[in-house]
Amino acid sequence: MAERVILAYSGGLDTSVGIGWLRDATGKDVVALAVDVGQGGEDMEDIRQRALDCGAVDAIVIDAKDEFADDFLMPALKANALYQKRYPLVSALSRPVIAKHLAITATKLGADSVAHGCTGKGNDQVRFEAAVAALAPDLTSIAPVRDLALTRDKAILYAEEHDLPIRQSAKNPYSIDKNVWGRAVETGFLEDPWNAPIEDLYEYTMDPSVAKDADEITIHFESGIPTAIDGVAMSALKIIEVMNELAGKHGVGRIDVVEDRLIGIKSREVYEAPAAMALIAAHEALESLTMERDLNRYKRGVESEWANLVYDGLWYSGLKRSLDVFIDDTQRYVSGDIRLKLLGGRATVTGQKSEQSLYDFSLATYDTGDTFDQSLSKGFIEIWSLPSKISARRDLRG
Numbered sequence: 155m156a157e158r159v160i161l162a163y164s165g166g167l168d169t170s171v172g173i174g175w176l177r178d179a180t181g182k183d184v185v186a187l188a189v190d191v192g193q194g195g196e197d198m199e200d201i202r203q204r205a206l207d208c209g210a211v212d213a214i215v216i217d218a219k220d221e222f223a224d225d226f227l228m229p230a231l232k233a234n235a236l237y238q239k240r241y242p243l244v245s246a247l248s249r250p251v252i253a254k255h256l257a258i259t260a261t262k263l264g265a266d267s268v269a270h271g272c273t274g275k276g277n278d279q280v281r282f283e284a285a286v287a288a289l290a291p292d293l294t295s296i297a298p299v300r301d302l303a304l305t306r307d308k309a310i311l312y313a314e315e316h317d318l319p320i321r322q323s324a325k326n327p328y329s330i331d332k333n334v335w336g337r338a339v340e341t342g343f344l345e346d347p348w349n350a351p352i353e354d355l356y357e358y359t360m361d362p363s364v365a366k367d368a369d370e371i372t373i374h375f376e377s378g379i380p381t382a383i384d385g386v387a388m389s390a391l392k393i394i395e396v397m398n399e400l401a402g403k404h405g406v407g408r409i410d411v412v413e414d415r416l417i418g419i420k421s422r423e424v425y426e427a428p429a430a431m432a433l434i435a436a437h438e439a440l441e442s443l444t445m446e447r448d449l450n451r452y453k454r455g456v457e458s459e460w461a462n463l464v465y466d467g468l469w470y471s472g473l474k475r476s477l478d479v480f481i482d483d484t485q486r487y488v489s490g491d492i493r494l495k496l497l498g499g500r501a502t503v504t505g506q507k508s509e510q511s512l513y514d515f516s517l518a519t520y521d522t523g524d525t526f527d528q529s530l531s532k533g534f535i536e537i538w539s540l541p542s543k544i545s546a547r548r549d550l551r552g
């Protein structure tokens with residue numbers, strides 16, 4: 155029996171053509187694996203059939219939507235994860251779950267290698283291969299588009315010559331990656347960062363100026379995880395789906411950045427991530443209400459480290475694992491309700507309450523009922539400023 159390779163299959167042009175390329179170049183039988191992370195669009199059964207029609211010996215579909223939401227997106231939410239303060243890691247989060255299923259399937263079917271359709275210019279190749287290396291170190295990763303230098307023109311030609319059933323229009327000028335956490339759009343006229351995005355790019359969000367009336371919703375969190383919207387309990391996946399609708403209607407979560415890729419290239423990216431951005435705003439507010447000052451400040455640093463690791467493909471690394479333990483521990487008291495107003499491209503926190511709140515009215519108020527002994531501040535400031543005072547005297551001496 156021929157050796158097997160498990161290909162992460164999307165149903166698009168590159169991975170469809172990749173089936174034949176892989177077989178021709180390696181002599182291996184190709185098993186296509188389509189992992190559903192909420193990318194929507196086509197029916198997964200159609201995608202499975204297309205893989206078989208393109209020459210895969212077997213095609214497997216895995217519904218990983220709940221797993222993706224529970225085990226990948228919820229940790230990202232607990233980490234308020236934004237790369238370079240802007241990008242909620244949409245693609246970076248899906249690669250480790252897809253890689254996990256590649257590794258599991260390869261091991262189960264006795265394959266010696268896995269493959270993906272990434273080019274040699276992006277982050278996703280790194281994420282797939284670094285994740286597979288960490289999960290199944292003996293598997294080899296193959297990237298036909300990169301390793302065989304297969305261009306888009308060659309792919310189209312190959313598909314035509316072999317009469318492959320590719321539905322995707324060869325003319326689509328954008329490279330799009332999407333899942334339930336958001337959409338990433340690259341290339342085409344966006345490659346000039348001076349060109350403003352056009353409405354056509356967006357699918358999860360409406361033009362923020364269209365909806366005139368605000369929506370107000372209340373999200374309930376338990377230990378950092380959203381568990382209900384307006385009192386209706388839902389799974390993490392369902393909450394994200396509902397939030398994509400509600401926040402998307404108001405154009406929340408449109409992001410336009412020039413981003414630093416791991417491999418050193420700067421790229422212009424347009425994202426839309428309505429649920430991610432609204433949930434992060436709500437979660438961060440609840441943390442401010444329930445977390446001690448030092449912990450909150452320290453965690454903000456950990457969050458950016460966490461986002462860098464995940465962006466850089468190190469989901470399954472020791473450092474990331476240890477930071478997760480820290481972040482989980484910080485979420486102990488992050489329970490309560492956040493009211494969000496959605497309007498004009500913004501998700502604004504308008505109310506916050508928690509049984510674990512550290513906000514103390516009698517300490518905070520400037521009205522009667524103030525229990526804070528203001529006279530204590532005088533001595534505190536004397537001691538607090540002492541190092542500054544001593545060093546200032548030295549500096550003045552010259």
Ligand code: ARG
Pocket residue numbers: 243244245246277278329330331338340413423
């Ligand atoms: N630049 C983003 C990232 O590295 C998005 C990548 C999108 N991938 C794609 N194949 N279009 O996470």
